[in-house]
Amino acid sequence: MASIEMIVAARARLRGHARRTPLLSSPFLDEIAGRRLFVKAECLQHSGSFKFRGGWSAVSGLDAAVRSKGVIAFSSGNHAQGVALAAKLHNIPSVIIMPSDAPKLKIANTRAFGAEVVLYDRINEDRDEIGARLSAERGLTLIKPFDEPLVIAGQGTAGLEISEQAGEEGVTSAEVLVPCGGGGLTSGIALALEASSPGFRVRPCEPRDFDDTTRSLASRKIERNAAVSGSICDAIVTPQPGNITFPILKRLAGAGLVVTDEEALRAMALAFSRLKIVVEPGGAVALAAALFHGNALESDTAVVVTSGGNVDPDIFATALERFG
Structure with missing residues (x-):
């Protein structure tokens, strides 16, 4: 807690x-x-x-060996950007799962911070399933947006x-x-x-x-x-x-x-x-x-x-x- x-x-x-x-x-x-x-x-x-506060706190709080493999997050935009920037400053990869209807500025900024952006349909697709699959495939650590x-x-x-x-x-x-x-x-x-x-x-x-x-x-x-x-x-x-x-x-x-x-x-x-x-x-x-x-x-x-x-x-x- x-x-x-x-x-x-x-x-x-x-x-x-x-x-x-x-x-x-x-x-x-x-x-x-x-x-x-x-x-x-x-x-x-x-x-x-x-969101940069939480993103930096979570990324910097990981064990170095775990952190080096990269992180993954899901967000409509602000958590995405916070985690992406924190990952970039730590020189590690990041994958951000974003709803396809997120504001264009937030999607563009997240990509500009060096993240790989995966878009999904928030009505018909399950972001948790997408995140779990990519985490398992690539050994990424999930950084939840609030919990x-x-x-x-x-x-x-x-x-x-x-x-x-x-x-x-x-x-x-x-x-x-x-x-x-x-x-x-x-x-x-x-x-x-x-x-x-x-x-x-x-x-x-x-x-x-x-x-x-x-x-x-x-x-x-x-x-x-x-x-x-x-x-x-x-x-x-x-x-x-x-x-x-x-x-x-x-x-x-x-x-x-x-x-x-x-x-x-x-x-x-x-x-x-x-x-x-x-x-x-x-x-x-x-x-x-x-x-x-x-x-x-x-x-x-x-x-x-x-x-x-x-x-x-x-x-x-x-x-x-x-x-x-």
Whole structure:
């Protein structure tokens, strides 16, 4: 299981490799949110998302002999890029299994990082079967996107930074809103804050109709989504919470928050105009929750994670045209 000790160890391995992303603020966003608002800009991380943290943590945590044979991962894009870049920097091969409907930018970036990309039909094909077959054939180590302790530990390093950076702003109590797919980032941050800033509470944020974690927290058992695609927030669309991540969230997280695709687009436009950062739809759901669902929050201060910025140009243009 993931632990604070693993997060601290992951931070040591990440030192000099991952960015300490900034904690941004804007009085304009504070006014909309109705509270003091800070934005942890993980969209500025290497590979364009927080996933580099988990990718580096997992690859660097492997035994050298095992690592040299290469790694394999499945992802709609951000985990793919994080693992591919970590593998390239370790000079080892990587194979990334991606849905054929993943954003073109994410597919292109993953290939640019040197990975062999294997596309599949997420409706009619089983990515787990494809991954198991290729792993067996080539001796590759599978790095899961969220249900892997080394990955959770890497993502948790963002929580240690939030604790330090918020402390520098004099903040000792806040709700921390995190875009949530399988729960690797959310659970990692929750573990880090439990140890470093117990006055902080994590709130998972999801797109409407893909709110498996929100529903699971309400029922106290793992719930599945009815569909596996259909939201522009592709980066955080997963079938259900992870078997490792959900027990952590059930123990540490507050109630989930759910936003519409339109609210995510509006948050993207505001992030660009007020903070000058580019955020993808899935990466903007926590900001959307803070800005447009403030009545669901209890604290007068919120920290929001913008988890990724790998957005296709046409979707970004749509956000700016409609809400810019």
